[in-house]
Amino acid sequence: MELWSFARRRAGLVVLTAVVAACAGGSPPGEMAPADLATLEAQRAQTPGDPALNLQLARAYYAAGRNADARAALAVVLAAQPANTQADAWLGLTYEGLEQFDSARATYTRVLARQPDDNVARLLRGRLQLLTRKELLAAARQTIARESVLAVTPPEPNTVAVMPFRYTGSDSTLRPLERGLAALVVTDLSKVGQLRLVERDRMQALLDELQLAEGTRVDPATGARSGRLVRAGQVVQGQFQEVPTANFRVDASVVRTTDAQVAATGSDADALRALFDIEKRVVFQLLERMGITLTPAERTAVSERPTQDLQAFLLYSRGLESQDRGDFGAAAVSFQAAAQRDPAFSAAAQEAAASGDAAAAAAAPPSELAAGILGPPPTSVSSTTSLTTAVNSAVPSGTSTIDGVPTTSTIEIAAGGGGGGSGPTIGLPPTNPNPVCEAANCQGPQNVALIGTIIIIVRRP
């Protein structure tokens, strides 16, 4: 009994120690500390081709912001293990750090094609969403940097950019319609075969960068300049406000980017609940005054309303506003609310999913993506593994006990997914048994009396 009491107390202490030790780990989950670099580099000097070590090193380089070094270490891993999806995930993150967005996109897409589990797929889709935003901002920065060149490059006449509409009223609940109305106009004009539309988020990224660069609020006067930067021949600008007589009024104009002259105008006013009718009438006026004759099919398409629910559209607009701010969590909430109000509002549902993925990816530390990835097979069939098994089976030793307690790095690799390198150890029977028992058939405690019998047998004359 004393043994049991002691064992239980001891076990309690051990478990408590284990939990404390596990919970008290210094580094944030999944991040290699840059301080680990020296140790890891020294180890790599001994075994430069070790994939597990290079993967650890890549993570440490990534944590230290040494993305080029991380990429080189990952190249070693992927040369030895081309199917190492975890390394691919870190490579994608490293490419992001290097602002090689095309390569990052290709890497994430390759990982996504391997059909990882739902959570990982969501994180990957989210990273692609975040990547899109980074790409747009980077493209906007490049565009502004090349403004002097673009200024003398003729725009494409049929390319149309739509600026956010400007709200001149005081009801802050209506301000999100600045984005919402622009999105509606982009959607409508994109159904016209003669026109090519600049994506709303691309235009928004450019305006955000201009605002960042110059510290001034974007106003209609920047339209022509912005349009030239995206090589649009025409820019749609507009404003809306509440008015005493008709409740709600929308004015819009089409500005030629070559000379900043107004090419067409449209305006309409009605009750707020007729917002979608107002917008359609304004769009048709603009198209007519731009000299575009719509086919019946185009007219029907432009007339379609994404939703009939004004509240749902307001929520959707609020989602766009959050999305443009980079607040994907808030955007997802607004889009989801819009989709719940009007289940037929497919654009809201799509944006809810996309923003939800982006929010999840933005909230997750980089290591979570790699940790969630299905790693290499449970234990790769390397000749070393087979050889170790063969050696230990023929000439047993305590190394099988050591193998049963994997190294920290092996556990971390396992945490990276798929059981990694620390799959189950094989608990084989004792192959080095007590030779007396082999001879005397001990058969354990149930036959203690039998051992006594054998002793008696030995005592026989």
Added chain:
Amino acid sequence: MRARSFCAVLAGVVLAAPALHAQASDALYSRLSALSGWEMRSYDFDSGISTNSTSQWRVPVIAVVPLGRRLSLDLTTNYASSRLETTAGTETLDGFTDTQVRALYTLSRDRFVGSLSLNLPTGQQDLTPGEFQVAGAVGSNYLSFPVTGAGTGFSATGGLAWVRPLGSWNLGLSGSYRYQGAYTPLATDSGGALSYDAGSEYRVRGGLDRLFGQRTRMTVGLTFSTFSTDEFTGSGQLASGRYKPGPRIIGEFVLARAVGRGTLALVAWDLYRTAGDTNNVSDPRTQENVLNAELRWSVPVARRLQIEPLVAYRQYDLKAFTGGRMYSGAVTARFGLSDRMSASVAGRFDSGWVAAEDVGRADLTGLGLTAFVRYTR
């Protein structure tokens, strides 16, 4: 004297390590590792057999040291305390076990390894009859005691292991020869002693493993051992005799598959021992078969924490009667303490029964606790 020998060997290995471990290595074990901790196993038996309980705890000391480019040395020993409680009283067996020192030499990287293992007699010999009973109780192939007996004298084992790809498979072949020196397992108070000269063992193993798809690995193996005749020579009141063990065959099977973030593995082995001859007469009681099947799920739950629940079934059959059945459940937590230190904590519960020829059948419950710490550099 034996403890001093063990300490000298251990000190030699550890002192040799720092100067040599850092070299680039083709050795099978290329990193310095050491493990110690505490492990306990216990089985309680209901009435039906004469044994009430058997338990053991041990403190293992295991070290692996790469020496130069192709060589590694590993050392294994334990301090173990075993206890047997029967209806007649309680017997114990405490002390260091033998020390195994094994050298592995890489003849061809990832292809061909030679090995030489020495069993240094640091464990207890000259056991009293009571201690001998304890050693026999923990020597069962049915129960899972980590230390299966006391000192077994000097032995030397030489082996070769070779592996090569065979299409999608890896084929591994290995073989060994063990020379076992004579020793004295038993000494009585009245001055009698039993000298035991166990015969040599010849062992061959063939194994295959391969991947199925990207997530599934399968391993199969078969080990065959045959033995020459043991001689035991008694003095005083103890008589002499001969024993020719029957061949032993061990089959093993592992199917592991990555499932989600974890690895699910079915691990099974079967140990079959044919009947041996005592004084040239076949002894059917020595024929036994132990089948063990386990289902394990290793799942990482945090960056440095991995949990492995396990369920297991063990079946023990003897030629003359059914030996026992055991159902087990266990949970192991493996975690990294630092870059160089990792640990493993496990708890295990067993339930089943065991039968003894002409004696009876008894239900049993088993408990196991393990806490190991590993250092790797």
